[in-house]
Amino acid sequence: MNLDRQVLAILLGPDVARMRFRFPLLKSQVTIAPQTFYVVAHAIRSGRVIVRPPTDLPAGVAAQYNDVARTRRDRTAVRANTLEVNSASGRLNGAYVVHESLHAAYDLLHTGIDGNAEEASAYVVTALYCRMTGLPRPLWANGPIYGSAAQVADTLITQYQRGDVLIPMVGETEWETLRLAVALDPVYRFTYKGGLRGLFLGEQYTHDG
Numbered sequence: 206m207n208l209d210r211q212v213l214a215i216l217l218g219p220d221v222a223r224m225r226f227r228f229p230l231l232k233s234q235v236t237i238a239p240q241t242f243y244v245v246a247h248a249i250r251s252g253r254v255i256v257r258p259p260t261d262l263p264a265g266v267a268a269q270y271n272d273v274a275r276t277r278r279d280r281t282a283v284r285a286n287t288l289e290v291n292s293a294s295g296r297l298n299g300a301y302v303v304h305e306s307l308h309a310a311y312d313l314l315h316t317g318i319d320g321n322a323e324e325a326s327a328y329v330v331t332a333l334y335c336r337m338t339g340l341p342r343p344l345w346a347n348g349p350i351y352g353s354a355a356q357v358a359d360t361l362i363t364q365y366q367r368g369d370v371l372i373p374m375v376g377e378t379e380w381e382t383l384r385l386a387v388a389l390d391p392v393y394r395f396t397y398k399g400g401l402r403g404l405f406l407g408e409q410y411t412h413d414g
Contacts, residue, residue, distance in 0.1 A: 208258065208290060211293035212288065212290060212293050213250070215299045215303065215306075216243070216245055216303075220299075224333050225237065225239070225372045225373070226333075226361050226373055226374070229375075234374075236372060237307070237326060237329075244310050244313055245309045248286070249288075253313070258290065258291060259291060261277045268288070268304070269305060270308040270312070271286070271288075272410055272413075273411050286313075288302075288306065296339075300335050303330050305327075308327060312411070319398070320408055320410050321384055321393075322384065322403070324387045324393060324399035324403070325354075329358060329375070332357065342355065350387055353383035354383055356376075356383075357380060360379055387399055388400050388403070
């Protein structure tokens with residue numbers, strides 16, 4: 206199975222089909238549902254989003270969505286709307302695909318959301334995918350971000366099991382803890398809009414589709 210088909214199998218698979226939650230954003234809410242990921246799957250099928258193996262991502266970075274074009278270190282170009290994925294095999298790589306695909310969905314849907322909330326919600330879907338596929342927690346829930354995302358996912362799964370709300374809201378305390386963990390992480394803190402600039406200044410990633 207080629208890389209495109211592997212990514213599509215994840216986005217259209219049974220685990221993503223179970224994902225649904227809401228989180229607060231200013232005086233409104235953002236809803237994540239299976240249809241969010243189906244938008245990305247359709248874009249891959251139509252060629253609007255392309256899937257490519259990366260050649261120059263930093264060590265430890267398994268996947269990346271490029272909302273704008275970038276230039277590799279060898280001066281070759283990566284076009285905008287490219288999902289760079291090392292591998293889509295295995296549960297952990299599948300979680301990375303879901304994470305980056307949520308970034309792609311926000312871009313395609315022109316979602317108005319600060320970069321910190323965007324990153325936090327991407328970690329939530331990562332945690333949900335790991336939980337739903339039964340990946341042992343020590344293999345993924347390490348560090349403040351993943352530990353906090355796991356707590357958000359636990360609260361959501363508890364609500365799924367009760368079945369009393371079709372699209373549950375994230376736990377307020379768990380969500381704010383996750384947002385702060387993302388903002389303070391060295392990867393995001395000062396460099397990316399997912400860090401302090403997103404949390405306190407509301408800076409957003411490019412969402413031009």
